[in-house]
Amino acid sequence: MMMPRLGQNRGMTNVHSDARPSAPAAPPSLRPHTPLPDYYATDAERDKFIARMFNDTASDYDRIERVLAWGSGRWYRREALRRAGLASGMQVLDVGIGTGLVAREALALVGAGGSLVGVDPSPGMMGEVQLPGVELLTGRAEALPRPDASCDFLSMGYALRHINDVAPAFAEFHRVLRPGGRLLVLEITRPASRAGLLALKAYMRAFVPLVARIVGRRKDTAELWRYYWDTIEACIAPETVMAALRAAGFQDVQRHVELGIFSEYTAIKAGHA
Numbered sequence: 233m234m235m236p237r238l239g240q241n242r243g244m245t246n247v248h249s250d251a252r253p254s255a256p257a258a259p260p261s262l263r264p265h266t267p268l269p270d271y272y273a274t275d276a277e278r279d280k281f282i283a284r285m286f287n288d289t290a291s292d293y294d295r296i297e298r299v300l301a302w303g304s305g306r307w308y309r310r311e312a313l314r315r316a317g318l319a320s321g322m323q324v325l326d327v328g329i330g331t332g333l334v335a336r337e338a339l340a341l342v343g344a345g346g347s348l349v350g351v352d353p354s355p356g357m358m359g360e361v362q363l364p365g366v367e368l369l370t371g372r373a374e375a376l377p378r379p380d381a382s383c384d385f386l387s388m389g390y391a392l393r394h395i396n397d398v399a400p401a402f403a404e405f406h407r408v409l410r411p412g413g414r415l416l417v418l419e420i421t422r423p424a425s426r427a428g429l430l431a432l433k434a435y436m437r438a439f440v441p442l443v444a445r446i447v448g449r450r451k452d453t454a455e456l457w458r459y460y461w462d463t464i465e466a467c468i469a470p471e472t473v474m475a476a477l478r479a480a481g482f483q484d485v486q487r488h489v490e491l492g493i494f495s496e497y498t499a500i501k502a503g504h505a
């Protein structure tokens with residue numbers, strides 16, 4: 233299946249000879265990674281596969297994450313949120329909230345004067361969220377169930393590879409942020425060097441599924457972590473993610489990288505709150 237790349241159809245719309253106003257052009261489609269036929273054959277099957285995988289393995293997610301991140305997951309997420317400008321009193325929208333690992337750190341930073349709404353399509357993952365005061369909404373990044381200009385800060389942790397279409401998702405992020413609002417997208421990126429790539433691949437393809445089999449309670453947990461690596465390897469390049477953020481209207485688009493693989497994409501919606 234041919235996957236259109238960002239900007240492929242730019243310039244083909246909105247060329248009118250009369251003066252009638254045209255509807256805003258839909259953002260061009262941008263898939264987060266090339267198709268993975270080992271797991272699904274069609275887009276519809278991909279949706280079902282992802283939904284099943286996260287719903288069925290949700291109860292194992294935090295335990296495996298804790299073991300594999302060697303306890304640094306919480307600390308790292310909080311530091312990334314702080315670096316991106318999350319501060320006391322802000323209203324946060326956490327997209328792909330999952331079991332709440334980013335949300336928990338965000339809540340600690342915004343304090344009692346702030347608030348957090350979480351969105352995720354997986355009832356299984358959201359069923360594991362244990363964060364008092366958080367509003368949980370079933371939904372997708374590509375069609376957020378939130379009003380325009382309704383949050384100061386939008387976070388999305390490790391869900392970029394699992395969404396269907398990056399371009400409409402970034403357009404939605406821009407829509408729901410207030411002017412001056414800040415965005416943080418956390419994602420794991422392929423290492424630039426061949427040696428780094430081989431080392432990470434061995435770790436993620438062999439060691440992680442083994443740990444998942446030992447520590448996990450669900451038999452498909454190992455499959456989730458194998459799939460996890462395959463999506464990292466097939467993922468669009470960081471430059472493409474940054475170009476898509478600019479195309480969605482974001483300013484000051486930046487990428488901060490930790491340990492060569494943890495990418496923090498940050499951006500600002502123009503204007504003042």
Ligand SMILES: C[S@@+](CC[C@H](N)C(=O)[O-])C[C@H]1O[C@@H](n2cnc3c(N)ncnc32)[C@H](O)[C@@H]1O
Nearest residue numbers: 286328329330333354357372373389391394395
């Ligand atoms: C790897 S988990 C990350 C959870 C959490 N943010 C964290 O940092 O651990 C990815 C989450 O993305 C969710 N997801 C899948 N497709 C999505 C979509 N189209 N929009 C938003 N979230 C999606 C999954 O249900 C899952 O909960």
